Amino acid sequence: MVIVFKSKPSILSSGVVVGPLEKRSVFQTYFDKISTDERLQKASNEKGNAMLISEACQTILKKSNLNNLDIDYLLGGDLVNQMTPTNFAARELAVSFIGLFSACATSVSSIVIASLLTELGASDFSIAGASSQHNSVERQFRYPVDYGGQKPATAQWTVTAAGFVLIGKHQPKLPYVEAATIGKVIDYGATDPFHMGGAMAPAAFDTIQAHLKKRSQTVQDYDVIMTGDLGKIGLKILIAMFAQSGVKKEDLSRFRDAGAEFYGEDTAFLAGASGAGCSAAVYSGYMMEQFKTGRYKRVLLVATGALLSPLSFQQGESIPCTAHAIEIGMG
Numbered sequence: 001m002v003i004v005f006k007s008k009p010s011i012l013s014s015g016v017v018v019g020p021l022e023k024r025s026v027f028q029t030y031f032d033k034i035s036t037d038e039r040l041q042k043a044s045n046e047k048g049n050a051m052l053i054s055e056a057c058q059t060i061l062k063k064s065n066l067n068n069l070d071i072d073y074l075l076g077g078d079l080v081n082q083m084t085p086t087n088f089a090a091r092e093l094a095v096s097f098i099g100l101f102s103a104c105a106t107s108v109s110s111i112v113i114a115s116l117l118t119e120l121g122a123s124d125f126s127i128a129g130a131s132s133q134h135n136s137v138e139r140q141f142r143y144p145v146d147y148g149g150q151k152p153a154t155a156q157w158t159v160t161a162a163g164f165v166l167i168g169k170h171q172p173k174l175p176y177v178e179a180a181t182i183g184k185v186i187d188y189g190a191t192d193p194f195h196m197g198g199a200m201a202p203a204a205f206d207t208i209q210a211h212l213k214k215r216s217q218t219v220q221d222y223d224v225i226m227t228g229d230l231g232k233i234g235l236k237i238l239i240a241m242f243a244q245s246g247v248k249k250e251d252l253s254r255f256r257d258a259g260a261e262f263y264g265e266d267t268a269f270l271a272g273a274s275g276a277g278c279s280a281a282v283y284s285g286y287m288m289e290q291f292k293t294g295r296y297k298r299v300l301l302v303a304t305g306a307l308l309s310p311l312s313f314q315q316g317e318s319i320p321c322t323a324h325a326i327e328i329g330m331g
Contacts, residue, residue, distance in 0.1 A: 002210070004178070004179045005176075008177065012064060015063070030282075068093050072095070105322055109182075112180045129163050129165060160275075162281070163280030163284035163285065193306075228282065
């Protein structure tokens with residue numbers, strides 16, 4: 001399903017707060033705050049996750065010279081059970097709240113809904129984004145960090161990060177949301193929770209193809225098509241799928257992935273980064289800055305999500321995945 005926003009809601013501001021290991025990210029200069037403590041001096045990982053969100057939202061308010069009473073909606077989610085970190089952060093911000101779960105695709109689905117609210121005239125200012133916290137996510141979906149379980153080369157590192165943006169009415173000379181594609185749930189029968197990139201690549205392929213077809217576009221219409229969380233292996237799979245579909249070799253370089261690039265070539269992070277905060281941090285930080293400097297005029301941001309849970313994995317279910325896309329323009 002493709003949505004075209006006639007009013008072209010603008011991305012007015014952004015806020016990105018990350019954990020200490022994220023200082024090793026190639027994007028670290030685009031983060032607003034890098035904490036020196038994984039839990040942000042809180043008593044638990046989950047409380048630290050909530051603080052990530054709160055600080056990212058406060059960063060937006062400060063940059064925009066707004067306060068919480070000016071915000072109509074907060075839209076967001078995370079990967080912890082029932083999205084409690086986001087719920088608790090929303091309690092502190094004290095604005096109308098819509099909690100969302102698209103797994104790691106929440107960074108984009110939240111922006112889509114915020115843009116819809118703006119398009120309808122129901123919102124002047126909405127904050128939208130997503131977050132993840134390494135230790136809490138690893139404990140829930142894989143093994144507690146203290147367990148010291150060894151991971152295969154296909155595994156990705158869940159980032160500790162929160163990335164949020166402020167969506168409002170169109171303003172000249174700011175990036176704006178022109179269109180969006182809500183992805184289908186795609187399931188190729190993958191069952192390995194340590195190979196998320198391979199599981200999610202088909203969903204990214206399906207959503208990007210659908211967006212380009214409905215918009216009568218080609219890959220060449222974009223400076224960059226950046227996915228989130230596919231990692232190094234998943235990105236290779238996605239590029240191979242587009243090569244087989246007929247995309248010219250010289251255009252395949254337009255495909256990038258936030259998870260594949262997040263930690264550069266540091267092999268300690270195996271196949272790259274993941275987590276709802278991964279694409280959220282890169283899109284809200286690095287990508288917004290590229291628009292401001294004029295490097296990019298049009299990009300397609302695609303966030304992918306693996307819709308599994310510990311229970312579904314224990315019951316032997318395969319991993320259904322989705323991908324949502326937003327087309328960002330400038331001017």
